[in-house]
Amino acid sequence: MKLPKLINAIFLLFVVSTVTAQEFKLGKVSVAELQQKVHPKDSAAVAAILYKKGTSRFIYDKDQGFVIVTDVENRIKIYKKEGYDWANQDVFYYISGGVEESVVFSDAVTYNLVDGKIEKTKLKTEGTFKENRSKYSGHKKITLPNVKEGSVIEYRYTIKSRHLSFMRDWDFQEEIPVNYSEYVTYIPEYFVYNVRQKGYILPKVKSEFIQGSFTVYEKERDLVSGKPSYSTFKKEYQEAKTTYVAENFPAMKDEVFVNNVNNYMSSLQFELAMTKFPNESIKPYSTDWNSVVKTIYEYDDFGPELNKTGYFEEDLKSLLATAKSNEERILLILNFVKSNVGWNGINGYSCDNGVRKAYKEKTGNIADINLMLTAMLRHAGLKANPVLVSTRSNGIAFFANRTAFNYVIAAVETDQGNILLDASSKYSSPNILPLRALNWQGRLIRKDGTSEAVDLMPNTISNDNVFVNYTIDPTGKIDGKVRRQCTEYNAMVFRNNFESVKQDAYLEKLENESGKIEISDYSRTNEKELLLPTIESFSFTGSNLCDLIGDKIYINPMLFFAKTSNPFKQEVREYPVDFGYPFMDKFNITIKIPDGFTVESLPQSGALTMEDNLGAFKYHIVQNESVLQLSISHQINEAIVSNEQYDMLKEYYKGMVAKETEKIVLKRI
Incomplete structure (x- = not known):
C-alpha cells in the first residue's frame, strides 16, 4: 500500500460552513456536570472534554516584532479512576538559540461535589513542573490536586512564541x-498560512475579515539631552479571523x-506559506521536501557534524584493516558504534552533544550516534547518507516541513538498493531497524542537497x-519437544x-500461557549472532491439552x-x-497416537488465499499408520493493509481460526 493512498483516505477536503460559537467560561462549573456519572453518548468513557477553547493571535512587540500568543482553556470531567491521568497535563515548548517559548499555566482548579456543595481545590506551586528534554525542546507540566471519580478539572495555559514559521496544531x-x-485564529494580512485538516470527521468552519491594528515604536534621540525616546503611530491592517468548532466528537x-x-485524529496543522x-x-516559506532537507543539512548540528572525522580515524583504520568487502565494512562499523556509544533515549535529527563528545563520553542522542x-x-x-525519519510514536510525516521528523538513521547506497542502518539498538543489523523507525517513508539527504523518499517498511519475509x-x-498426557526458529524482525522481537x-520468569509465563505445561531441557542459541536465526528448544509435558470423553480423546x-480468536472484530x-513487517508462521507437527x-x-x-497476493494460509494433514503429520503456514506479504481490504482480511482470519481450532478425534479400539 502506497503512502498517497493513505493520505487520500485520511486527509479530507477543507470545507467552509456556518458555525456558531458557544459561551463557556472557566469557573462556571455546574452541579449537573459534577453529578453526571457516565458520559451520555459513551458509557465506557473514563473521562471527557466538556469544552476546550483556544485562540491564536499575533501581537506586535516593539522589541521582538510579531509574536504568536496562543491561549487555551480546558474543562475535563473524570468518570473513572482510569481517567485520573487526565489530571496530568503537559505542554511542550521549543528552544531556539537558547530562547524558550513561554508557557504559563493559570486558573487550574479541581471541582468536587461534597454534601451537595461545590468544593474547589486550586493548584499550588508544587504541582507545576518544568522539564528540558533536549536543547531544542522542553515540557511544562501540571498535576491537578484532589482528583476523584466525578471530579471536574479546569485549567488555562498561554504560549508566547517568536516562531512564526508554524502555529500550534489543534486536536x-x-x-x-x-x-x-x-479554535479561533486571528492572522494579519502580512502572513499567509497553509491550513491542513486531517481525520475522518471535520469541524465546522467560519471565516471573516476584521480590522486589526498595532502600535509601531520608532526610536529617536533627544537633540538636547541625547537620551533615546520613542515616537509611536498606529498601524491598521486586515485580519483573517477563522473559527473552527467541533461538537460531540467521539473518542479515538x-x-x-x-x-x-493519532495519525487519524481530527486536527489542524499550520505551515507558513509566505x-x-x-x-x-x-x-515564500512553504517549501518542498528538497528545500526542507537542504535546510536541515546545513544546520550547524547536522551537516557539519558529518564532516568531523579526526576523532575516530585511527580506531577505524585498525578496525577495517582485514575487511575484504563492503558488506564486511558495513557490519564492522555498525557493530563498532553499537558497542562503543550508547543511546541516551533522546530522539532528534540534531546532535545534542556533537559527535566528538558523544564518542568520547560513549553516549549520545539518535543524531549523535547515527550521524x-x-x-x-x-x-x-x-x-553513505543520513535518512530523516519520523518515528511511529511521532506520526507519519505527511507534509514538507522541518518539524515532520524527529529521528535520523544511516543509509548506504548500493547497486542493489539502500542498506538501512541504526546503531542505537543492540539487536539491529543491516536492513533490520528498531520497530520505532518502521514508519512509512524517510527522506535521504545527499551532500549535494538532493534528496529522495526512502521506503522504511520491510519487504523481506x-x-x-x-x-x-x-x-x-x-x-491423554502429552510429552513432546519444540524447536522454534525465528529470522529477521521476528528474531529481533525474540531477542x-x-x-x-x-x-525463569519467561518460562513460567510460557508454561502458564501454554495450557499449564511443564518445560524442561530449555535452551536458546544465536542470541548474539544477529545475522543468524534465533533458535529456542525445549521439552514439555502437558496433562490438560486433551479432552477425554468416554472412550475418545479430543x-x-x-x-x-x-x-483461537480473530483479532479483527470490528x-x-x-x-x-499495520503488521509492522511481512511474515510467515510455519508449523511442522508430528503426532504419535x-x-x-x-x-x-x-x-x-x-487453503485460504487473499487477493493481490496479500497473504495465504495452508493446512495439510496426513496419516501414516499411528503417526500424523501436520503442515501449516500463514503468510502476510504486506507490512500495511489498507482499510479497504479489511473485510477480506477479517474473513481470512476467521477462516484460519476456524481451521486451527478443529480437533482430531481418537477412539479406543
Missing part, C-alpha cells in the same frame, strides 16, 4: 469524547495493529518456523523480549500454538492494519 479529537472544541478508539492512532509586508517583496555512523561509513569509502514432535498416552526478563493438533475498520487407539476423524486439509 479536535482525543482518546476520550470531546463535547465541544473551539485504538484498534489492533495500528501504529499510531509573508507580504508593505513595501517589501513577497517572501557518527554515517561519517564513519563515508570515511571507509562507502556511499520474517519467518517463525516451529517444529513440534509429541506423543499422546492413553490417559528484545529476552533482554527485559529473566529466563485434541487440537496445534496444541497451544493454535490461534464491523468497520477506520484505520489501515497412543497404542490401542485409532483415528476416528481428522480435520480436512485446505
Whole structure:
C-alpha cells in the first residue's frame, strides 16, 4: 500500500460552513456536570472534554516584532479512576538559540461535589513542573490536586512564541469524547498560512475579515539631552479571523495493529506559506521536501557534524584493516558504534552533544550516534547518507516541513538498493531497524542537497518456523519437544523480549500461557549472532491439552500454538492494519497416537488465499499408520493493509481460526 493512498483516505477536503460559537467560561462549573456519572453518548468513557477553547493571535512587540500568543482553556470531567491521568497535563515548548517559548499555566482548579456543595481545590506551586528534554525542546507540566471519580478539572495555559514559521496544531479529537472544541485564529494580512485538516470527521468552519491594528515604536534621540525616546503611530491592517468548532466528537478508539492512532485524529496543522509586508517583496516559506532537507543539512548540528572525522580515524583504520568487502565494512562499523556509544533515549535529527563528545563520553542522542555512523561509513569509502525519519510514536510525516521528523538513521547506497542502518539498538543489523523507525517513508539527504523518499517498511519475509514432535498416552498426557526458529524482525522481537526478563520468569509465563505445561531441557542459541536465526528448544509435558470423553480423546493438533480468536472484530475498520513487517508462521507437527487407539476423524486439509497476493494460509494433514503429520503456514506479504481490504482480511482470519481450532478425534479400539 502506497503512502498517497493513505493520505487520500485520511486527509479530507477543507470545507467552509456556518458555525456558531458557544459561551463557556472557566469557573462556571455546574452541579449537573459534577453529578453526571457516565458520559451520555459513551458509557465506557473514563473521562471527557466538556469544552476546550483556544485562540491564536499575533501581537506586535516593539522589541521582538510579531509574536504568536496562543491561549487555551480546558474543562475535563473524570468518570473513572482510569481517567485520573487526565489530571496530568503537559505542554511542550521549543528552544531556539537558547530562547524558550513561554508557557504559563493559570486558573487550574479541581471541582468536587461534597454534601451537595461545590468544593474547589486550586493548584499550588508544587504541582507545576518544568522539564528540558533536549536543547531544542522542553515540557511544562501540571498535576491537578484532589482528583476523584466525578471530579471536574479546569485549567488555562498561554504560549508566547517568536516562531512564526508554524502555529500550534489543534486536536479536535482525543482518546476520550470531546463535547465541544473551539479554535479561533486571528492572522494579519502580512502572513499567509497553509491550513491542513486531517481525520475522518471535520469541524465546522467560519471565516471573516476584521480590522486589526498595532502600535509601531520608532526610536529617536533627544537633540538636547541625547537620551533615546520613542515616537509611536498606529498601524491598521486586515485580519483573517477563522473559527473552527467541533461538537460531540467521539473518542479515538485504538484498534489492533495500528501504529499510531493519532495519525487519524481530527486536527489542524499550520505551515507558513509566505509573508507580504508593505513595501517589501513577497517572501515564500512553504517549501518542498528538497528545500526542507537542504535546510536541515546545513544546520550547524547536522551537516557539519558529518564532516568531523579526526576523532575516530585511527580506531577505524585498525578496525577495517582485514575487511575484504563492503558488506564486511558495513557490519564492522555498525557493530563498532553499537558497542562503543550508547543511546541516551533522546530522539532528534540534531546532535545534542556533537559527535566528538558523544564518542568520547560513549553516549549520545539518535543524531549523535547515527550521524557518527554515517561519517564513519563515508570515511571507509562507502556511499553513505543520513535518512530523516519520523518515528511511529511521532506520526507519519505527511507534509514538507522541518518539524515532520524527529529521528535520523544511516543509509548506504548500493547497486542493489539502500542498506538501512541504526546503531542505537543492540539487536539491529543491516536492513533490520528498531520497530520505532518502521514508519512509512524517510527522506535521504545527499551532500549535494538532493534528496529522495526512502521506503522504511520491510519487504523481506520474517519467518517463525516451529517444529513440534509429541506423543499422546492413553490417559491423554502429552510429552513432546519444540524447536522454534525465528529470522529477521521476528528474531529481533525474540531477542528484545529476552533482554527485559529473566529466563525463569519467561518460562513460567510460557508454561502458564501454554495450557499449564511443564518445560524442561530449555535452551536458546544465536542470541548474539544477529545475522543468524534465533533458535529456542525445549521439552514439555502437558496433562490438560486433551479432552477425554468416554472412550475418545479430543485434541487440537496445534496444541497451544493454535490461534483461537480473530483479532479483527470490528464491523468497520477506520484505520489501515499495520503488521509492522511481512511474515510467515510455519508449523511442522508430528503426532504419535497412543497404542490401542485409532483415528476416528481428522480435520480436512485446505487453503485460504487473499487477493493481490496479500497473504495465504495452508493446512495439510496426513496419516501414516499411528503417526500424523501436520503442515501449516500463514503468510502476510504486506507490512500495511489498507482499510479497504479489511473485510477480506477479517474473513481470512476467521477462516484460519476456524481451521486451527478443529480437533482430531481418537477412539479406543
